[in-house]
Every structure is written in structure tokens, then in C-alpha cells.
Amino acid sequence: MHSDRIQIERRLDRILNERLKPAVYPESVPLTVGRWDAPGEPVPVSEGLAAPFKPAAVGDAWGAPWGTTWLELTAEVPADWAGRTLECVIDLGFAGTGPGFAAEGLAYRPDGTVVKGLHPYNTWLPVDAGSTEVHYFVEAASNPQITMRVPTDIGDVQTAPRQPIYTLSRFDLAVVDLEVRELVSDLDVLGQLAAQVDPDQPRGHQIRAAISDALDAIDLHDIAGTAAAARAILAPMLASPAHASAHRLSAVGHAHIDSAWLWPLRETVRKVARTCSNVTQLMDDHPELVFAMSQAQQLAWISEHRPEVFTRVKEKIEAGQFIPVGGMWVESDTNMPGGEAMARQFIHGKRYFLEEFGIDTPEVWLPDTFGYSAALPQLIALSGSRWFLTQKISWNKTNVFPHHTFWWEGIDGTRIFTHFPPVDTYNSDLSGAELALASRQFADKARANHSLVPFGYGDGGGGPTREMIARAQRTADLEGSPRVTIETPASFFQKAEEDYADAPVWWGELYLEIHRGTYTSNAKIKQGNRRSEHLLREAELWSTLATLRHGAEYPYATLDRLWKTVLLHQFHDILPGSSIAWVNREARDTYAAVAAELEQLIAEALAVLAADGDRELVFNANPHARNGVPALGAGPVAVAAAGTLTPADGGFVLDNGVVTATLDVEGLLTSVVDRSSGRDAIAPGEVGNLLQLHQDVPNDWDAWDVDSFYRHTVTDLRTAETVEPADLGDGAVGVRIIRRHGASTFSTVVALRPGSASLDIELDVDWQERETFLKAGFGLDVRAEDSSSETQFGHVKRATHQNTTWEAAKFEICAHRFLHVAEPGFGVALVNDSTYGHDVTRDIRADGGTTTTVRLSLLRSPRWPDPETDLGRHVLRYGIVPGAEIGDAVREGYDINLPERTVTGGATEVDPVVSVDTPDVVVEAVKLAEDQSGDVVVRLYAATGGRATATVRSGFEAASVQSVDLLERPLDIGQSWDDPAAVTIRFRPFQIVTLRYLRG
Incomplete structure (x- = not known):
């Protein structure tokens, strides 16, 4: 019996790959190809469409590392193809590469509207019904493959060789046999299912018998004419419903896109455009598809650089298919960003989603970050979010994490409902092996029966494909398989939380037992991050004081831009130092530019505060007084005994x-x-x-x-x-x-x-x-x-x-x-x-x-x-x-x-903007409100690990004061105050309290 099973599996594999898949395109004619190699960096779409194209052909070498080649594709539709389904089939030289890690393309119509992306597992372009001619442009990126563990100069455009690394391989206009395509999907799902079901149970034997009979029914010389008969043989196997106890999977379309990694930031902009184009096109054909995308920065990029793609994204967001998630500016590292920077990830991310789309994202989405700080639950709650998702802890080298659904308790006692997809990947293709793994590994199956699976090609982008959707359709209610339902993350979390409200609790950090070297690699990037965080603190503090005391203009726009720059570079392959040389070089340069600009802002604010004169004044941005200089204020130079x-x-x-x-x-x-x-x-x-x-x-x-x-x-x-x-x-x-x-x-x-x-x-x-x-x-x-x-x-x-x-x-x-x-x-x-x-x-x-x-x-x-x-x-x-x-x-x-900081001026001292009467409570940030109302925002926390009671005294006039969340919205913490000049707060250990002083 075992040999029969192996024989059927091998037969299926060969027939699928060598005969049936090619038969999806039974007739084709070549496209006419024009080519223009853009010099240097990528050009705007309008310039690419108007380029001076020269003839090109299959077999031509193209694409130096990190280059861009624009292709013009044209063809007349043969008259006898009228009424048939047509597609363009494109191979830029994909052989041996995976999505997102080598050559990629994005197709446009002549009017500049976007069509979809191209990658090794998504090689087609649609042709409108009734078309008599085809005319597309493709922006092809010759991103090189970076071989693992092999040192190479190809990771920086400044050191990479300039010889072409790809070959144009296929450019055809083809007829699509939809019945054969459906047969391929039927066999794909049943073949994978048969490999996963218990070999001692009848189901696997029945499926393999049906597959064998279906393959017998196919005339390999007339695949189109016999495909329907083969499908009819398989139909009863696909119609057999799942068991009532079958594991339930919420499938969420996804494409984790590293904001930089084995490609530079500028290429990520194009990766996002390609992926979003793929997804929005797929949604046109499959209205049931929902797609979750995190990282506000990435949507901001395409809004700025690819508005034609952003328009399509906004349409699908309004339709409820494209789902912004995550609530953060980027999927940042969470080990190394400082407290205020971590808060700003949520502040800037959630504000973007609210202001651009009217969506208050409820879930925090960090599938690939290298461990999770125990401070996160409180920050998640203070941002107005309620759920957390990651997958990375499945990478642990030593210990298997004991739960997939649980309450995560942070250092202050805040608990967040958390889920680890047991499928052990954030790039699922919904294969039978992955679905079975999710069901088998789900650690909480005694009391729960529901998990989430993010599906779609990722890391380098790509997203879901129609083949994945075909698998989801067939496994929605299929005997031997988990039940797969395409739905939103919020839908999953709501059901999971209702079903498993008494889930177990995990206290403290989610330590990742791998990737520990990221705390150290690329020291200058770590140094740039730390320095930027503290310069931003100073720039906000002194600018706030200069505005309050002297009416100086507060640099809202500059600080907003610089914060977003720093937050971007906290992405989980930039700050950890795990990117190519190009990314690291640009990060070092960026930090230097950020520091110079912040130093200038600080100098301008201090000059206002110090006023004109020739005496020396010492400014102290430390939340603790030192050498006689008050915290968050300034005083004369102290003379201390020399050592x-x-x-x-x-x-x-x-x-x-x-x-x-x-x-x-x-x-x-x-x-x-x-x-x-x-x-x-x-x-x-x-x-x-x-x-x-x-x-x-x-x-x-x-x-x-x-x-x-x-x-x-x-x-x-x-x-x-x-x-x-x-x-x-x-x-x-x-x-x-x-x-x-x-x-x-x-x-x-x-x-x-x-x-x-x-x-x-x-x-x-x-x-x-x-x-x-x-x-x-x-x-x-x-x-x-x-x-x-x-x-x-x-x-x-x-x-x-x-x-x-x-x-x-x-x-x-x-x-x-x-x-x-x-x-x-x-x-x-x-x-x-x-x-x-x-x-x-x-x-x-x-x-x-x-x-x-x-x-x-x-x-x-x-x-x-x-x-x-x-x-x-x-x-x-x-x-x-x-x-x-x-x-x-x-x-x-x-x-x-x-x-x-010692500054020469006329002032004798500068009173602190705020003061706190206990060192157990620390002022982490002083700034003006994000809405530019002029209100003052002060963020404090209990730093020493115990309860604390502190009186916060303000050095400026305010009409009232209220506690607010990270987005500076009113938040009830069970305490209120009548006198904004003296606010007494009771802190639990490590509690964060944000005060908003209303000055209007």
C-alpha cells in the first residue's frame, strides 16, 4: 500500500507540473517587446512611460544589480480568439528565485493607471474581454539575489558589479483554459490533503483512488476535452464536509514587507506598490478576499510616490477588503527603541490610520520582530488597541512556547489578548501541509479550536495569489482539513476572545531564543538611534519651554518629520543591524543628518531661553536635578571640587x-x-x-x-x-x-x-x-x-x-x-x-x-x-x-x-517647565499636543518598580488638565484634578500617565 501511495503521488506531481499547468495556456502568440534601461535610480512613472524604447527579445540579457528596465509590451489579438479568456504571461527571468528576492515588475496601462505586479509565482496580466489589442508597460526591477551566509559586494549599489544578471524569458499573449485551471486547483488541494491525512484512515485511500481515476480519465493529447470528466470524478471528494470538531482557521490575506532588509528603502516603496497592485486587482476578481497591511509608513510611501496605487488601495479600504492593521509607524524592533520612541510608533501609526482612513486599528501586528518587550501590553492598551499578534516566537531554538492564544501581562499589570498563529509562518500559501500543521500544533486545543493564518508571499512582498484563494475555497468545508474562512483579523480576535476569555496568562517579556546578536550588530546604527531619541527629547522640551515663555514658534512639522525618520529606522531589520550594506550606509548618514538638524533646533530654543548676555547658563534635560541645576530647567554653572x-x-x-x-x-x-x-x-x-x-x-x-x-x-x-x-x-x-x-x-x-x-x-x-x-x-x-x-x-x-x-x-x-x-x-x-x-x-x-x-x-x-x-x-x-x-x-x-549644555546668555536661571516631588516618578516627555492646539503634553512613569505618589507642578499657565491616552484623547484613570498647577497622581508600579494641559 505504501508503494501505491508513493506511485500515485509521483504520478500526480509529474502530470500536474509537466502537462496540466502548461495546458492552462493552450495557445499563445509572442508579444512585441520594447526596452529602455533607466540610468541610475528609478524614474517617475510618467518618465518611464514616455521613454525612448528600443526593440528587445526573449533571450536578451538585462538588469545590472539594483537597476530598472522599462518594457513596452504590445500585441494584436488574433481574430479567432474573440470571446475567449486571455492573459499575458510574463517571465522576466524568474527561474530559481522566489517572490520578493530577485527580479520583480509592476505593470501599467498607457494612461498611467496601474495593473498589477509580477513575480515568479504571479506571472500573468489580465486582458479585458473584447480587446482587439494589448498594450502594457512594465517597470522591471533587477534586484539581485543575496545568497545566505555568502559575503558579497552586491548588497550596495556603490560596490555591486554593473553586468546584467537576468535574461528576458517569456512574453506571450495566451488563451486561458479555465476548466483546466480549475482541474489543477482540484488536484492541488486533494493531492496535498491526501499527503496529510492519517494513512490508516479511509479518507486518504479514497482521495488517492479518486486522483488515480481522474488521471486515468485525462487524455494527455486532449487535456481540454477531458478536464471536465476528470473534475467530475474528483467532485465527491471535494464535496465531503469537514468534521464538526475540525480546527477552524481564519485566513487573512497578508504580505509582510520588510521596510528594508536585502534591499534599500527606496526599493521597498516599489515593493509596496507592486504588492498593493496585486492585491487590489485580485480583489476585483475575488470580492471575498480581505488583506491586512500594517506599517503606516508603507502606505504613506505609496501615497507620496505611487498615488495611482494609493487610489486603488483607498477604494478597497472603503469597501472593507483592504484592512489597515498594526497601529504602528513600522513593524519596529521592540527590544531597543526607548520608551518615548515606542510610544511614538503607536502615536504616529494610529494617527495616520485615523486621519487618512478614519480607522482606529484595534490590533497590534508584529509577526516578524525579534522578541517583545514586557512594556508593550501597557503601550498597546494606552494606544487604544486591544489585541496582539506575532508569529516569531515559533523560531525559539530551545523552548517551545506553551500557548498560541493567551493573555499577555506586562510589567505594570496590563493584560492584552494575544495570538501566535500555530501555522508557524506569516507567509502561508495555504498548503495542505501548513493547514495540517496549524491544526496539529495548536497548543490550546483542549479549550479552544480557532487560530489565524496569514496567507500570501511576504518578506519581499508579493501577497496572496489566485492559487491560494482557490485552496481557501476548497478547504472551507472539506473532510480531513481544517475549516478555512477568509475573514478580517478583528473578526478572528472577537470570536477568539469570546470563546476563550479564560485563556492562560503569560507574564513578562516574550524573549526570542534566537537573533540575540541583533542587540549589538552595527554599533553606529544603535548609537544613532539612542542619540536621536535623546536629541528629540531635548528638542521638544526646550522648544516647548521657548514657546511657553517667549512665544517662539514651535517646530511642529520639523519634529513630526524627524520623529518619523527615527521611527522608520527602528524597523526590525534596520535598528537590529541585519540588513545589506546599502541600508546600513544610508542609516548612518541619516542619523548624522537627523542629529545635525536636532542640534540646530535645540540651539535655537536655548538661545531664546538664555536671552542676550555674557554669563554662562547650564541647561539640564535630565529628569533629575544635578549639580544644583534643576531637572528640565537651567541654572548657573556649579563649581565642584576637583577629583x-x-x-x-x-x-x-x-x-x-x-x-x-x-x-x-x-x-x-x-x-x-x-x-x-x-x-x-x-x-x-x-x-x-x-x-x-x-x-x-x-x-x-x-x-x-x-x-x-x-x-x-x-x-x-x-x-x-x-x-x-x-x-x-x-x-x-x-x-x-x-x-x-x-x-x-x-x-x-x-x-x-x-x-x-x-x-x-x-x-x-x-x-x-x-x-x-x-x-x-x-x-x-x-x-x-x-x-x-x-x-x-x-x-x-x-x-x-x-x-x-x-x-x-x-x-x-x-x-x-x-x-x-x-x-x-x-x-x-x-x-x-x-x-x-x-x-x-x-x-x-x-x-x-x-x-x-x-x-x-x-x-x-x-x-x-x-x-x-x-x-x-x-x-x-x-x-x-x-x-x-x-x-x-x-x-x-x-x-x-x-x-x-552650557549656553552664554543673560538669564540667571530658567525655571523647569514641570517638576515632580519624588525621584520615583520620571518625566519622559514634554511637548506640545499633536493637534497643534497649543496644549502641553507631559508623559510620566513610575520608574523604580513600586507604587508612587507624586505631585506634578507646572511652570506655565493652563486652564485645566486631564489624563489622556497616547493619542492625547481623554482617558479615565480614576483620578482627576481641579488645579492644573499642582497635580497629585497615584502610580502603580511602572504605570505611564500622560497629562494634557489645556491652555485654550
Whole structure:
């Protein structure tokens, strides 16, 4: 019986692919082809349509990497084809490539209206009934294939070769045999179903028998004449209904499109246009199709660059077929964006969908992001959304996540109804294997029986195809298959939440057990992101104050544009550093331009606030007062006692009265003492700021992954070339250490500023290593059961032990501005200005004490997809804060990222725009309202992990104050206030509260 099964499967495969599929187009004539190769970057559609075309033919080479070729296609319809269904069949040279990862095309009519996209699995163009001639234009993109794990220069237009990489392969006008096409779909579905059903049950045998009989009924010399008879044999198999207990699948058309990855941002604009054109055309033929598209940025792109496509999209949105989802500007990384940036993803995304389409998106849609911050549930709720979807956790390398439908609880206690599609892909083609997998894997089947399947080609775009819809139609009620219903995400979530309201709860972050290297790869991109976030904070703060106090014009449009630029670059393959060289190069340039523009905005606002004069005024954007300068305000320059630097035993001792640090003869930290407690942060026999190199060649995804075996090899950089005092000025004292390894040079300055609780470290490195991981380690004399890593609007605790595989899998973790470890009565914080990757381990010493080792992940040098990743000069800043409680870690984390600004002016001080009477509550943002009403918006959160009561005092006139959500709409938090000048708020741990001060 097994051999019969294999024989039928092989026979079906051959007949389908070699005979039946080609027979869908029984007659064809060649199209006449004209060609124009656009020089340089893509041109506007109008220019492409008017190009000087030259004759071209099948077999011609075309398309240098990243080039554009416009094709003109014409033909007269043969007279004897009148009344028959016709299509153009186009092959740009697709052989061996998948949708979205090589050549693609977008077809236009001569009047500039869009037709649809072309890719390897979608090669046809419709021909209107009754047409006597055909005339199309195709904008063909020669995007190169980027082979996995193979370093290549083809990933940047500046280094890619210029020789053509594709060959024009087929351009035909063809007759369509609709009956044969339906037969192909029948056999496709039944053949895949037969391969999945229980081999011991009758259903599979019955299907295979019917397939065999149908294949016997087909005359391969007269396929058109015998197709109907073959379909009649298969019909009873397709008419047999599904069991009442069959798993139910909500199928949602989808095309996850990476906003940049193995292609640059400019190409994503065209990918979105191609995919949206495919989808809207398919909706014309299949009104039942619904398609979910996230990322407001992508719709904004086609609105700006492809208005003809955007018009079609808006029509389908109004018809309820095209469904905006996600509520975010892009599908961002959620590990590394700061708190305010994460909030702005929702603010800008949801505002776009509301203002452009009148839709308040209820679901957050992040199928491919590399892990999910525990701060997200609260942000989702505050954005007005209620559901969350992802698929990526199925990529876990160590542990299988125990649920597919559950309530996700964040660090503040907010719960969000969440679903992981058990189909384990966001690019399903609705194959029998995938449908069976979804049913088999659904982890909550004891109490629920419903999951979602996103179907359509994605990553590089493409979307659903008519073949997928044919599968959905046939599996809507089919014995042996889950029941498939095409419907909206909201429809699925409403039903799932009603059916499974008592779903289990998962507390804390959704840590992805893969792609941990993305916390470190492409350090300059991380640095650009962190710097941009803090410059935006300052620009908004000082511009708000300049407007309130002096009537200066608030730069609404500029800030809006710059925020959207930063949010775009938080996309989950840009900020993680997992894109081609072209994307990385442009990101670095963009961050530099953003910084320059924000510095100018800040300078203009500070000049207004400082007024004319010649005295020095220090501005402090830190939410905590420092050196006598109030938080969020300005005061005179403080004069603090200078530190001391003393030679000792070949090394040096640094002291500022708050911290005493000792460096040995090789410039390693052997002691960092908190003077208030007398405790030394460095464990006996250990050192701090030990640079360590690890061989770093992961098994699969170079720029994405750090595999645990990287720790098996390590080179400690203990030997220094020079250790000498550093001339720092402003009362700071420091030591400069030079180390070398191979062609790399490491110049470190260890410094103490007057009155500072942090020992500052600046590493200036010329990094020339390849496939190497650089860490900076601190062996701490702390028995810490867990570490606290800053995340958005709070921190997350992770165990330092490896009792279970869940803890062991977190061998590389993400932290923002600080990571804190502590035992009762004493803690230590590591703070940084642009580092995200960390690891924490613990060991017991011979004296019985515990050493907790914290290491910062500073640099990597993977070679794929960008062969030059991280090579060159980097300046990285971090610090150690001995004796730190969690509040100290919060303060010092802000401090290293928000240096004071000294401005010459006439003012003696600038009162804070707002003040808070407890350090447990932090002001994260001060800005004017998005609606340009002039209202002031202040966002605060309880930062230290406990309940807090704070009085917020405003330094400006306001008529009233209200709590609002992220979109600045009124929100009832059970508290209200009569006096806007003094607002007392009760916070739960990590609660975010946004206040809107109405000034009208």
C-alpha cells in the first residue's frame, strides 16, 4: 500500500507540473517587446512611460544589480480568439528565485493607471474581454539575489558589479483554459490533503483512488476535452464536509514587507506598490478576499510616490477588503527603541490610520520582530488597541512556547489578548501541509479550536495569489482539513476572545531564543538611534519651554518629520543591524543628518531661553536635578571640587569624594569603592572593564545570531601598551590606556567627574576584527539572584542562574541605559550611551562569596549580509555606579545620555517647565499636543518598580488638565484634578500617565 501511495503521488506531481499547468495556456502568440534601461535610480512613472524604447527579445540579457528596465509590451489579438479568456504571461527571468528576492515588475496601462505586479509565482496580466489589442508597460526591477551566509559586494549599489544578471524569458499573449485551471486547483488541494491525512484512515485511500481515476480519465493529447470528466470524478471528494470538531482557521490575506532588509528603502516603496497592485486587482476578481497591511509608513510611501496605487488601495479600504492593521509607524524592533520612541510608533501609526482612513486599528501586528518587550501590553492598551499578534516566537531554538492564544501581562499589570498563529509562518500559501500543521500544533486545543493564518508571499512582498484563494475555497468545508474562512483579523480576535476569555496568562517579556546578536550588530546604527531619541527629547522640551515663555514658534512639522525618520529606522531589520550594506550606509548618514538638524533646533530654543548676555547658563534635560541645576530647567554653572589622581603600585587611584577607583599597572579596574558605604563593587581577585574577544561564527544567521558556544573561546586583553594620566579639564581626573590586538587599537579613558557617582569609561576603538565579538566585563562582589535591565518605561528582571532551559536560553539579554544587580543593602549599575547587548553570570569563589559578572556587548563583525559590518572607528561610553539602588541606576542612565549644555546668555536661571516631588516618578516627555492646539503634553512613569505618589507642578499657565491616552484623547484613570498647577497622581508600579494641559 505504501508503494501505491508513493506511485500515485509521483504520478500526480509529474502530470500536474509537466502537462496540466502548461495546458492552462493552450495557445499563445509572442508579444512585441520594447526596452529602455533607466540610468541610475528609478524614474517617475510618467518618465518611464514616455521613454525612448528600443526593440528587445526573449533571450536578451538585462538588469545590472539594483537597476530598472522599462518594457513596452504590445500585441494584436488574433481574430479567432474573440470571446475567449486571455492573459499575458510574463517571465522576466524568474527561474530559481522566489517572490520578493530577485527580479520583480509592476505593470501599467498607457494612461498611467496601474495593473498589477509580477513575480515568479504571479506571472500573468489580465486582458479585458473584447480587446482587439494589448498594450502594457512594465517597470522591471533587477534586484539581485543575496545568497545566505555568502559575503558579497552586491548588497550596495556603490560596490555591486554593473553586468546584467537576468535574461528576458517569456512574453506571450495566451488563451486561458479555465476548466483546466480549475482541474489543477482540484488536484492541488486533494493531492496535498491526501499527503496529510492519517494513512490508516479511509479518507486518504479514497482521495488517492479518486486522483488515480481522474488521471486515468485525462487524455494527455486532449487535456481540454477531458478536464471536465476528470473534475467530475474528483467532485465527491471535494464535496465531503469537514468534521464538526475540525480546527477552524481564519485566513487573512497578508504580505509582510520588510521596510528594508536585502534591499534599500527606496526599493521597498516599489515593493509596496507592486504588492498593493496585486492585491487590489485580485480583489476585483475575488470580492471575498480581505488583506491586512500594517506599517503606516508603507502606505504613506505609496501615497507620496505611487498615488495611482494609493487610489486603488483607498477604494478597497472603503469597501472593507483592504484592512489597515498594526497601529504602528513600522513593524519596529521592540527590544531597543526607548520608551518615548515606542510610544511614538503607536502615536504616529494610529494617527495616520485615523486621519487618512478614519480607522482606529484595534490590533497590534508584529509577526516578524525579534522578541517583545514586557512594556508593550501597557503601550498597546494606552494606544487604544486591544489585541496582539506575532508569529516569531515559533523560531525559539530551545523552548517551545506553551500557548498560541493567551493573555499577555506586562510589567505594570496590563493584560492584552494575544495570538501566535500555530501555522508557524506569516507567509502561508495555504498548503495542505501548513493547514495540517496549524491544526496539529495548536497548543490550546483542549479549550479552544480557532487560530489565524496569514496567507500570501511576504518578506519581499508579493501577497496572496489566485492559487491560494482557490485552496481557501476548497478547504472551507472539506473532510480531513481544517475549516478555512477568509475573514478580517478583528473578526478572528472577537470570536477568539469570546470563546476563550479564560485563556492562560503569560507574564513578562516574550524573549526570542534566537537573533540575540541583533542587540549589538552595527554599533553606529544603535548609537544613532539612542542619540536621536535623546536629541528629540531635548528638542521638544526646550522648544516647548521657548514657546511657553517667549512665544517662539514651535517646530511642529520639523519634529513630526524627524520623529518619523527615527521611527522608520527602528524597523526590525534596520535598528537590529541585519540588513545589506546599502541600508546600513544610508542609516548612518541619516542619523548624522537627523542629529545635525536636532542640534540646530535645540540651539535655537536655548538661545531664546538664555536671552542676550555674557554669563554662562547650564541647561539640564535630565529628569533629575544635578549639580544644583534643576531637572528640565537651567541654572548657573556649579563649581565642584576637583577629583584627585594618585599613582599607586604602578597603577593609579582616582577619587572624587563619592567614588574611589583603583587601576592596576595594566589599566584594569581592581577596585571601585562607594565611599558612602565603604563597599567595593569589584569582587576579590576580579577586575573591571576587562575587554574580551570571542570567536563569533553562528550556525545560521550571521548578523542576527550569537550562539551560546561563542563562550568556548575567549581572548582577554589584559596587556596595555601605555597607562598614563589623561588631561580632561573641568575638575575631572582620568587615566588613558592603550591596548592593541591584531590590527585593532583600543584607547580607553577611565574618568571621574567632580561629584559624580559614576566612574565613566570611554572606549575609542579602531575595530578591524572579523567574525569577532567584543565584550567589556566587570566581576562584581554582589550576590544577585536576578538582574534588572531597563526597558521602555521601567525595567525587567531576569534570573542570573540557569535552573531551567528558559533561564539558560537568556545567555544574551537586552538592556537600555542601565543594567542593575544587587543584594540586600548594596547594588551596582552599569550604564551606557549606546549599548544594548549584555550578559550576566554568577560564580561562587573559594572564600564562599558570590561573583556576579556583568558584561556589555560592544562590537561584532559579522560578514553577512554586510561584509564590512562595524569595521572602523567607534567611540563607546559606559560607566559603573557602585552602591547604586535602582533609582540611582535610572538617574545615571539618563545622565550619561543627556549631558548638560552650557549656553552664554543673560538669564540667571530658567525655571523647569514641570517638576515632580519624588525621584520615583520620571518625566519622559514634554511637548506640545499633536493637534497643534497649543496644549502641553507631559508623559510620566513610575520608574523604580513600586507604587508612587507624586505631585506634578507646572511652570506655565493652563486652564485645566486631564489624563489622556497616547493619542492625547481623554482617558479615565480614576483620578482627576481641579488645579492644573499642582497635580497629585497615584502610580502603580511602572504605570505611564500622560497629562494634557489645556491652555485654550
